[in-house]
Amino acid sequence: MRQSSHHARPSRRLVCLGSLLLLLPSAGAVDFALNQQYPNGKPLVSSSFGVPGNNATFDYVVVGGGTAGLALSTRLSAVGLSVAVIEAGGFYETDNSNLSVVPAYATFFTGSDPTNFQPLVDWGISTTPQSGSANRSIHYARGKTLGGSSARNYYLYQRATVGSLQKWADDVEDQSYTWQNLLPYYKKAVYFTPPNETRYDINSSNPYDAAAFEPSGGPVQVSFSNAVDPLGTWFHRAFPKLGMPQLPGFSSGYLVGSGYALQTIDPVTAYRSSSEASYLQTALNNHSAPIVYKNTLAAKILFNGTTAIGVSALTQGTYGTPSVNFTLTARKEVILSAGAFQSPQLLMVSGIGNCTELAEFNISCRVSLPGVGKGLWVSTSTVLAFDEDLRLLLIRPPVLQDHPVVGTIHAVHVSTASAGVNNATLANELIQTYLQFASGPDSIFGPDYYGFEKLPEPYRSSLSNETLAQLATFPADWPEIEWLPNGAYNGYEHNKQTADPKDGKNYGTLLVALVAPLSRGTVTLNSADMWHLPNVDPAWYTAQADKELVLQAFKRSRAVWQVLVDLGVADPVEALPGPSVQTDEQIMQYIGEAMITGTGLYMSATASHVQCRDTDDLLPLVYHASGTNKMGCKNDSMAVVDSNAFVFGTKNLRVVDASAFPLLPPGHPQSTIYAFAEKIADQIVRGILTG
Numbered sequence: 001m002r003q004s005s006h007h008a009r010p011s012r013r014l015v016c017l018g019s020l021l022l023l024l025p026s027a028g029a030v031d032f033a034l035n036q037q038y039p040n041g042k043p044l045v046s047s048s049f050g051v052p053g054n055n056a057t058f059d060y061v062v063v064g065g066g067t068a069g070l071a072l073s074t075r076l077s078a079v080g081l082s083v084a085v086i087e088a089g090g091f092y093e094t095d096n097s098n099l100s101v102v103p104a105y106a107t108f109f110t111g112s113d114p115t116n117f118q119p120l121v122d123w124g125i126s127t128t129p130q131s132g133s134a135n136r137s138i139h140y141a142r143g144k145t146l147g148g149s150s151a152r153n154y155y156l157y158q159r160a161t162v163g164s165l166q167k168w169a170d171d172v173e174d175q176s177y178t179w180q181n182l183l184p185y186y187k188k189a190v191y192f193t194p195p196n197e198t199r200y201d202i203n204s205s206n207p208y209d210a211a212a213f214e215p216s217g218g219p220v221q222v223s224f225s226n227a228v229d230p231l232g233t234w235f236h237r238a239f240p241k242l243g244m245p246q247l248p249g250f251s252s253g254y255l256v257g258s259g260y261a262l263q264t265i266d267p268v269t270a271y272r273s274s275s276e277a278s279y280l281q282t283a284l285n286n287h288s289a290p291i292v293y294k295n296t297l298a299a300k301i302l303f304n305g306t307t308a309i310g311v312s313a314l315t316q317g318t319y320g321t322p323s324v325n326f327t328l329t330a331r332k333e334v335i336l337s338a339g340a341f342q343s344p345q346l347l348m349v350s351g352i353g354n355c356t357e358l359a360e361f362n363i364s365c366r367v368s369l370p371g372v373g374k375g376l377w378v379s380t381s382t383v384l385a386f387d388e389d390l391r392l393l394l395i396r397p398p399v400l401q402d403h404p405v406v407g408t409i410h411a412v413h414v415s416t417a418s419a420g421v422n423n424a425t426l427a428n429e430l431i432q433t434y435l436q437f438a439s440g441p442d443s444i445f446g447p448d449y450y451g452f453e454k455l456p457e458p459y460r461s462s463l464s465n466e467t468l469a470q471l472a473t474f475p476a477d478w479p480e481i482e483w484l485p486n487g488a489y490n491g492y493e494h495n496k497q498t499a500d501p502k503d504g505k506n507y508g509t510l511l512v513a514l515v516a517p518l519s520r521g522t523v524t525l526n527s528a529d530m531w532h533l534p535n536v537d538p539a540w541y542t543a544q545a546d547k548e549l550v551l552q553a554f555k556r557s558r559a560v561w562q563v564l565v566d567l568g569v570a571d572p573v574e575a576l577p578g579p580s581v582q583t584d585e586q587i588m589q590y591i592g593e594a595m596i597t598g599t600g601l602y603m604s605a606t607a608s609h610v611q612c613r614d615t616d617d618l619l620p621l622v623y624h625a626s627g628t629n630k631m632g633c634k635n636d637s638m639a640v641v642d643s644n645a646f647v648f649g650t651k652n653l654r655v656v657d658a659s660a661f662p663l664l665p666p667g668h669p670q671s672t673i674y675a676f677a678e679k680i681a682d683q684i685v686r687g688i689l690t691g
Helices: 067-078 162-172 179-189 230-241 276-285 339-349 355-358 417-422 424-437 465-471 545-564 584-594 670-689
Strands: 055-064 081-088 190-192 220-222 257-260 291-293 299-304 307-315 323-335 385-388 392-393 403-410 449-453 481-484 506-514 522-524 536-539 570-576 603-605 609-613 653-655
Touching: 055 067, 055 307, 067 081, 067 276, 067 522, 067 670, 162 179, 179 190, 220 276, 230 257, 230 449, 230 481, 230 545, 276 417, 299 323, 323 339, 339 522, 355 385, 355 417, 355 570, 403 545, 417 506, 481 545, 506 545, 545 570
Parallel strands: 055 081, 055 323, 081 291, 190 220, 323 653
Antiparallel strands: 257 449, 299 307, 307 323, 385 392, 403 506, 403 570, 449 481, 481 506, 522 536, 603 609
C-alpha cells in the first residue's frame, strides 16, 4: 500500500484551512481537518497547536519547524514523547497562496534583489554589503514557515556521495555517518514513486535504482512527477556526448554523470511535499503531532548552569497589539533546528560563542565556543597542512558554505516557460491541465535533467597548481560542478518573474554551480536579540580557486550549448551574455555582473590571475547555507557539536539542522538534512526505549 501523507486522506470537504490558492479555488494543499473534524473520541486536531502566553512543560522543545525540525519532532511525538515546536512562521499554503505549492511557481520571491521577498514565508535576510560591489546586499531566501526551506526550495532530491560521507565520518571520528550506515535514514524519510515510462519519448529514458528506496519509507514524497520537460530530453542527449553518462538517478551514492533528478512532489496531486505537508500533516491526521507554537520566536535558551532547561519564547503582536512572552520548559532536551543562520544566532544570544564578540553586545559568556557562526576560510592557498602520509589537507574551521551559480542563455526551439509568458491563452490552458490532471509544465520544476562532473580537459589544464592541489583534497567521487538546465530566461536573477524579454522566443538557461567551493563566510550578531536578523556574509568567490574554476566552467558551458546547437534545438547565437564576450576579462566581467561574490566583484582576469573591481549586479543562488555550527571532535577548538549533535560544554542541548554539517556534501542538501534528523531521532528513541 502506498505510504504517504495522503494515507487515510480525509475528504476534501473536511479541509478547513482550505484554499486561498489563486489557481486552486476548490482544493487546498493543507490536508488535515480542524473544526470540521467529526466526533470520534480522539483529540481535536486544533489541540496540536500551543497557546502563546501560557507557560508549559514538555519532554523536548524543538526550535524551528523546518526541514529537520518537523522530521525530528514528529518522530519523537509518534512514540508518545511530549514535544513542543517553536516556529516563527505559519502555514505557507495560506500565507503564500499557491506559490509554494505549485511546482512551477517555486522561483517566486527567490530573486537576489533585497526587496524580492514575502514577509509571511521568508525572513527577508540580505547579506552584508559586499565590499567592492557598490556595497550592495543580496537577498538570501530562507523559509520562515512550517516546512522551513523545504517549503521554499527548488524540489531537487539528490543524495550525497559515498566518498563525501566517508569524509564526514572520518572528520568527526564516527563511522555511523558513512554511506552504508546513513543509507537506512535516507530511505526512511521518503516514499519513492517510479517514473511512468510512457511519458518519455524516443528522445529520452529514465532508468532508476529501486534498491535505493524502501516501500515502507516516507512520509516525504519523491517522484519524477507527472510531465516530462521537452528541453530536458535534449540535455539527456547532450550531456552523455560531453562525457557525463546517464546514471540510474542520483540516490545511490554517486553523482558524477547525468540523469533525471527526483523532486519532492506528490505525484497524486502535484503539490509540494515539504516537511510540513508530509511529516506534520501525517502526524496531525494520526493525532500524534507535537504541539506547534506557530508565529512564535525563540528568544533565548534557558539554562541551569550549563544544562539547557527550556526556551524563552515570544509571540509578537502586530498593528499595535502588545507581544506576549512565555517559557517552554524541557524535561529532557532543547534541540535547535532553526537553520544555518538562526541556530548559531540563538546560541550566541544565549551566551554560547566567541566570548570576546559576545561581550561587544553585553552578553554574558556561558560557554566559550569560538566556532559558532564562524568560518571565513582565509586564503585557502596558504591555510594548508599535510597529514602523516604527506597528503595535502585543507584546514577547515566551521564555515558558512554554499553553492554559487552562474548561467548562460540561448533561444531554443522547444516550448519553455517563455511560451506562457508570451501567450496568456496558452498559460491558462496549462493551468487547466494542472488543475484537472495534476500534470503539464506547472506540475514540474525545470527540465529535470542534470549533470555533475569534475572539470574536464582542456579546461582543467588552465587551473593553477595551487587550485589543482586544493581540488585534489576532495574525495574522488565528489564532483566540482553541477549543470542545472532551466527552461526559462533567468537574466541577472534580480526578479525571476520579470526577466524574460517577452519577444516571442522560447529561452533556456544553463546554470553551472560550484559544488566543491572553497570560499567561506560567517554569521555574526547584529544585536543581543533574536528579533534582529543576524549579519550574513557568504563571502562568495573570495577563494582564488573558485574564481579560476568558475571562469573555466563558463567556457565549458559554451561547449555544452554547442552540442545543443549541433542537435538543432538551440539557436547558435548566445542571448546572454552574447557573442561579444570572449576574452577572460570580458567573461569575468559578465560573471561579476551576474554573480556577486564575497569580495564584491567585477572580476577581471588574465590567464593566471583574477583581480576584483566594482560592479553593481547580483547573484543567482541555490541557497545551500550550512556548516555554521560545525560537527567535530572535542579536541577541535572550532567544533560546536559532537557527532551526536550535542553542543560542546553543555548538557541537554543539541543542534540538528544543516548548520551542524561538518562539510557541505555534493548534491542538494535536503535529502541529507532529512537523513540527519531521522538519525538523531532514532538515536533518541532507541536510547529512551532501552533505558
